[in-house]
Amino acid sequence: MKNCEYQQIDPRALSVSPMSAQNRAEMKAQRSRRKWEVFPGKNRFFCDGRIIVARQSGVLPLTLGLIVVTCGLFFAFDCPFLVEHLTVFIPVIGGVLFLFAVISLLRTSFTDPGILPRATPEEAADIEKQIDTSGSSTYRPPPRTKEILINQQVVKLKYCFTCKMFRPPRTSHCSLCDNCVERFDHHCPWVGNCVGKRNYRFFYSFIISLSFLTSFIFGCVVTHITLRSQEGKSLIQAIQESPASVVELVICFFSIWSILGLSGFHTYLVASNLTTNEDIKGSWSSKRCTEESGNPYSYNNIITNCCVTLCGPMPPSLIDRRGFVPLVEASPAASATEIELPPFLAKNDSNMCTRSTKDVLARMVHAFDSRGLCPPGTPKTTPVGVEVSSSPSAGCPLFSRSSRKRDSLHSSNPAFRLASPSPSLSRNTMILGEGPDVGFIPIP
């Protein structure tokens, strides 16, 4: 194996050079932004990225309003009577169920359902390169599906043109939120968010607790009216004394059918490890598949399926809403690496031997962005020098859609930034080696 010679670069020498001082000034002038501010999907963020909702909140206010109003009426008008005549535990149970339902609802609405971040330009180009093996330089759309084997069953992966990647199994693209969501169940307008891998358990506990809550309130209200009319009054008189109960009865009556039905349906889905999406499409129904039918993700055991779906490990959010967007000159790696850089630069040369590699890498990725032009997938016939001065989308037809979304060349979206060279950086005299070994030659 050839031993690569890596020239050790003294970062102090680099730091005093005029062009990097200019870069640093520019860097400080730009306010560092969080990733949620440049998120490409149709979502809204609150509390500095801590809370995520779909752009169309649907009828979430209505859902919340109905629950709060019904429970409010219950506690105000029915509970005093029932506490007097029955037991004090009635409002206690009602309160617990109400809290559980509301907290689950808010968790479902405000949690990232399992959004997959879009592919970086290099990844997208790599995928295209793998498909386009003929070596033709003309742009062709990649094929739409890829077949893989999961547990000895053939599964087709579809290519997502918005996110520029082959969707993992069980992932679907939500058109309302414009995101690919893992283990996509459905987009729920009542909750105002997609239901996917990360918030399915919250959604399930919401509908179960809501079923119990509506049944409980319904039962209590019926008991209340029955008890009132038993005290020598007629039913009409009892209703006139407590009109709020009628409102509650009507709301509960109409919601019980749908909520109980939905709970039953989702219990079936949980037990068979299916998603609503798969069930509706009939992906694993025995009618569709000829020989080997069946869900490849199921553990063929109801209890295991339930445990996995509801009590399994909580996957992390992949979109890193509160992370900082790397600045134009800064490293495309994690912001954690960025934070580590200043201390390394400040170290004296006693640790040069061990630190220099890291500094070299840090400097490399600093410089990477100035050279991060069109990824390797672009036409090889164009002369290298032309690429630098050309517009961002020339030679990168893949990214024309993204470039449309970003007006400025100084795009801080890490996914698309690398396709747009910064003109100020290309003007810097990059001291590069002689001809053939360099990838890009800036025009001075």
Next chain:
Amino acid sequence: MAETHSLQDLRQPAVSSKVFVQRDYGSGTISKFQTKFPSELESRLDKQQFDETIQTLNNLYAEAEKLGGKSYLEGCLACLTAYTIFLCMETHYEKVLKKISRYIKDQNEKIYAPRGLLLTDPIERGLRVVEITIYEDRSIGSGR
């Protein structure tokens, strides 16, 4: 290598290319990466070292997503507290993710950086790929 370099000689290495190690969905939706050795790395890295890195990563992700008594207990406890416990407690998965990023940093320092390569933590790419950046070979004269 005790030469002094003038500013003219100091060069910033450029990115030559990037290699993407894709996910392996053969066992379902668990996080697992393919162990196929990319041809672009043949001149830089031993197949065995690459295998070891990917296998360790796969094992760490398997540990994070392991279904067992402990994860079920965590799930049930969370359910009983209406999932508010996630607001104050770090999940098992998050703890293993920290372990993974430490491992990748360690691998970069020891094995990949000396060879002009850089591993990117898959979590920064949405657990879709392991991105390996290949930097230009700065040995005398030749380049990629």
